[in-house]
Amino acid sequence: MSVKQLSQMSAKELLAYYQAKLDEEARQAKANGKLVCWSASVAPPELCVAMDIAMVYPETHAAGIGARKGALDMLEVADRLGYNVDCCSYGRVNIGYMELLKEEAMTGKTPEVLANSPAARVPLPDLVITCNNICNTLLKWYENLAAELDIPCIIIDVPFNHTMPVSEESKAYIADQFRNAISQLEVICGRPFDYEKFHAVRQQTQRSIAQWNRIATMSQYKPSPLNGFDLFNYMALVVCARSRDYAEITFRKFADELEEKYKKGESAFKGAEKNRVAWEGIAVWPYLGHTFKTLKNQGSIMTGSAYPNIWDLTYDAEDETLHSMAEAYTRTYINTCLDNKVKVLRGIMDRGKCDGVVYHLNRSCKLMSFLNVETAELIQQANGLPYVSFDGDQTDPRNFAPAQYDTRVEALGEMMDQAAQTAGE
Amino acid sequence: MEQNVKTLLEQFRTIAANPKKAVEDHKAETGKGAIGMMPVYAPEEMVHATGFLPVGLWGGNRPVSKARTYLPPFACSIMQQVMELECDGAYDILDAVVFSVPCDTLKCMSQKWKGSAPALVFTHPQNRGLEAANRFLEHEYAVLQEKLEEVTGVKVTNVALEQSIQVYNENRAVMREFAKLAAEYPQVISAVDRHAVFKARMFMEKSRHTALVRELMEAVRASDPQPWMGKKVVVTGILVEPDGLLSLFDELGLAIVADDLAQESRQVRVDVPEGDEAPLYRLARVWQNMYGCPLATDTKKARGPMLQDMVRKTGADAVVVAMMKFCDPEEWDYPIYHRQFGEWGIRDLMIEVDQEAVSFEQARTRLQSLVETL
Numbered sequence: 001m002s003v004k005q006l007s008q009m010s011a012k013e014l015l016a017y018y019q020a021k022l023d024e025e026a027r028q029a030k031a032n033g034k035l036v037c038w039s040a041s042v043a044p045p046e047l048c049v050a051m052d053i054a055m056v057y058p059e060t061h062a063a064g065i066g067a068r069k070g071a072l073d074m075l076e077v078a079d080r081l082g083y084n085v086d087c088c089s090y091g092r093v094n095i096g097y098m099e100l101l102k103e104e105a106m107t108g109k110t111p112e113v114l115a116n117s118p119a120a121r122v123p124l125p126d127l128v129i130t131c132n133n134i135c136n137t138l139l140k141w142y143e144n145l146a147a148e149l150d151i152p153c154i155i156i157d158v159p160f161n162h163t164m165p166v167s168e169e170s171k172a173y174i175a176d177q178f179r180n181a182i183s184q185l186e187v188i189c190g191r192p193f194d195y196e197k198f199h200a201v202r203q204q205t206q207r208s209i210a211q212w213n214r215i216a217t218m219s220q221y222k223p224s225p226l227n228g229f230d231l232f233n234y235m236a237l238v239v240c241a242r243s244r245d246y247a248e249i250t251f252r253k254f255a256d257e258l259e260e261k262y263k264k265g266e267s268a269f270k271g272a273e274k275n276r277v278a279w280e281g282i283a284v285w286p287y288l289g290h291t292f293k294t295l296k297n298q299g300s301i302m303t304g305s306a307y308p309n310i311w312d313l314t315y316d317a318e319d320e321t322l323h324s325m326a327e328a329y330t331r332t333y334i335n336t337c338l339d340n341k342v343k344v345l346r347g348i349m350d351r352g353k354c355d356g357v358v359y360h361l362n363r364s365c366k367l368m369s370f371l372n373v374e375t376a377e378l379i380q381q382a383n384g385l386p387y388v389s390f391d392g393d394q395t396d397p398r399n400f401a402p403a404q405y406d407t408r409v410e411a412l413g414e415m416m417d418q419a420a421q422t423a424g425e
Numbered sequence: 426m427e428q429n430v431k432t433l434l435e436q437f438r439t440i441a442a443n444p445k446k447a448v449e450d451h452k453a454e455t456g457k458g459a460i461g462m463m464p465v466y467a468p469e470e471m472v473h474a475t476g477f478l479p480v481g482l483w484g485g486n487r488p489v490s491k492a493r494t495y496l497p498p499f500a501c502s503i504m505q506q507v508m509e510l511e512c513d514g515a516y517d518i519l520d521a522v523v524f525s526v527p528c529d530t531l532k533c534m535s536q537k538w539k540g541s542a543p544a545l546v547f548t549h550p551q552n553r554g555l556e557a558a559n560r561f562l563e564h565e566y567a568v569l570q571e572k573l574e575e576v577t578g579v580k581v582t583n584v585a586l587e588q589s590i591q592v593y594n595e596n597r598a599v600m601r602e603f604a605k606l607a608a609e610y611p612q613v614i615s616a617v618d619r620h621a622v623f624k625a626r627m628f629m630e631k632s633r634h635t636a637l638v639r640e641l642m643e644a645v646r647a648s649d650p651q652p653w654m655g656k657k658v659v660v661t662g663i664l665v666e667p668d669g670l671l672s673l674f675d676e677l678g679l680a681i682v683a684d685d686l687a688q689e690s691r692q693v694r695v696d697v698p699e700g701d702e703a704p705l706y707r708l709a710r711v712w713q714n715m716y717g718c719p720l721a722t723d724t725k726k727a728r729g730p731m732l733q734d735m736v737r738k739t740g741a742d743a744v745v746v747a748m749m750k751f752c753d754p755e756e757w758d759y760p761i762y763h764r765q766f767g768e769w770g771i772r773d774l775m776i777e778v779d780q781e782a783v784s785f786e787q788a789r790t791r792l793q794s795l796v797e798t799l
Contacts, residue, residue, distance in 0.1 A: 087757060172561075366499070
């Protein structure tokens with residue numbers, strides 16, 4: 001693909017192009033005997049990218065399988081291995097996929113389930129890296145990957161911030177782990193760590209994040225040129241390529257397109273947007289279209305979600321103590337106390353000029369569900385906006401009932417209409 | 426002497442069933458209150474050094490109703506119970522509650538405490554092999570100590586802390602000895618009684634508990650151990666409650682010859698190391714030295730080999746996995762050691778633990794078929 005052709009692509013085309021390219025790079029790396037690492041979605045990629053290791057992101061991969069309706073086959077494999085249906089469905093889909101790859105590697109035959117799966121083909125890892133800034137499940141899941149494949153596991157542990165701001169002691173501990181991971185990588189790769197490239201990768205990461213944040217600001221406009229559900233799709237690159245220019249190029253293009261739209265007075269919503277909602281929680285990937293359309297059909301647009309905002313990993317790339325980078329990776333809102341979580345969500349609702357909130361009670365994610373009641377109450381006390389909650393799951397389609405979702409969202413629509421009417425009187 | 430054993434076991438059962446009385450007695454006797462200790466691990470020595478009574482908060486056996494407002498059905502059974510007790514005001518006799526947050530559910534629980542006493546939260550580091558982790562935890566403990574001093578009005582001196590460490594190390598050693606003794610005398614110490622001795626530990630000042638356990642062990646040893654005609658098992662999980670579930674072991678002649686339960690032996694697995702370092706630092710080292718628990722991250726997954734070793738040393742016929750409903754750290758460990766057991770030829774059986782349960786027919790059927798096929 002020439003530079004000229006790339007420059008002619010729309011953001012949507014760039015997104016698809018780079019996603020496919022990343023998978024291909026991982027496959028090529030494996031074929032050429034280079035290292036492949038499976039990584040938690042908000043673990044720092046800077047370290048591995050500096051060592052030219054090909055990266056694969058199981059959460060994004062599992063979400064993709066879910067969105068392509070291929071989750072059940074993988075979940076059944078995990079079931080057979082003894083994984084309880086109560087465990088995170090991202091984790092179970094990935095463990096199922098890993099098991100099939102393992103079987104293929106050991107027997108030389110591709111299992112039928114794998115051959116027929118809509119899953120993007122990615123290679124088995126040579127190492128894994130995890131970080132618990134979005135849940136402790138990622139510690140257990142990666143422990144198991146490392147054990148099942150007998151490969152090294154790099155851990156970046158970011159202690160839960162029961163008090164904010166992040167303590168200096170916590171930053172020092174995390175920064176020490178970065179240094180420890182560097183020495184682990186030197187041993188795994190069999191060569192000295194490339195500090196110069198590490199510096200350049202940190203700078204690249206910040207350029208990508210700056211463009212990511214630029215996109216998010218577009219939902220402040222009324223009507224909004226940005227449909228919040230698009231962020232769920234573009235998230236794939238902030239996860240998988242934030243330390244590469246792929247993310248920067250795509251996000252810049254998307255932000256430019258949105259700016260252009262805004263200047264022309266165009267809205268993301270076809271027709272008049274009646275009200276604007278915030279979405280709290282992970283998307284329901286197998287029903288992404290349904291969840292979006294139900295809102296759309298009643299005139300609601302999503303203009304605020306703290307979930308994509310998790311990747312606002314802004315830090316000082318010149319800080320050689322790495323404390324700034326440590327702070328960025330530990331301050332994810334679900335790794336902080338309730339007060340801070342509420343503050344972050346309120347800020348997102350304010351900026352998105354939201355009229356109500358949809359809370360996803362996610363069977364797969366205890367951390368993003370068990371504080372929903374308190375969060376909703378505190379936010380409503382502060383801004384008086386209506387909210388509803390629905391039962392769902394990020395990738396297990398059996399845990400989502402479209403009818404319940406529709407009823408709840410309709411109820412929210414009525415409450416928002418009522419509030420608008422009252423305000424207008 | 427046999428009568429003495431019975432009286433002592435009855436004493437443990439009474440204490441285990443009456444935490445409120447334990448708090449009231451401690452207050453009457455010392456003028457000092459009590460501090461709740463949420464599961465799973467905390468430097469209890471620090472609370473002991475204030476003279477306040479540390480009280481374990483490991484759920485109960487109530488019908489869950491009020492907690493439903495605050496927790497969805499997929500929260501673990503023990504936290505449903507804790508939430509119910511919070512809502513009922515059962516913990517309002519406490520002066521504070523110490524919260525560790527080694528799983529996602531506990532992180533959330535620490536932020537939605539409904540009791541009137543303040544929640545004092547600290548975080549365990551999970552990259553436990555690193556010295557930086559010890560230093561981080563030492564600092565967390567220092568902050569916790571300050572908060573405890575504020576609540577109790579007692580300054581925790583290093584002298585007091587060293588004394589408490591000694592008391593606790595002694596108690597842990599005695600409990601490890603007791604677990605071995607219970608394996609030798611299953612006819613004398615039933616599964617229900619064994620649990621009561623461990624549970625009473627959560628509501629008693631530890632030097633008293635140590636003394637009472639010693640007294641019990643001496644009384645038990647007065648008779649010779651008898652050959653056991655039933656089967657022997659190792660249990661692993663968070664806990665085995667309520668007593669109705671445990672009594673199935675007794676009914677079916679399954680002796681618990683060792684446990685790997687968070688509520689029981691995991692609490693006494695690791696001592697505070699001796700050495701010249703400051704007591705807070707050595708308390709932090711306990712977490713580094715912890716092993717075989719799904720809440721203490723371990724990329725080597727040593728739990729399977731640890732259980733294998735326990736089976737070998739005790740001559741157990743099988744491992745019973747007491748799976749706390751909706752406990753994902755436990756659920757994530759299971760497939761790995763279950764596969765390993767298969768490779769090693771160790772029998773295992775999983776039963777579900779729900780503290781709210783009143784009927785145990787499913788567990789009975791499963792345990793019965795285990796006994797029949799062993």
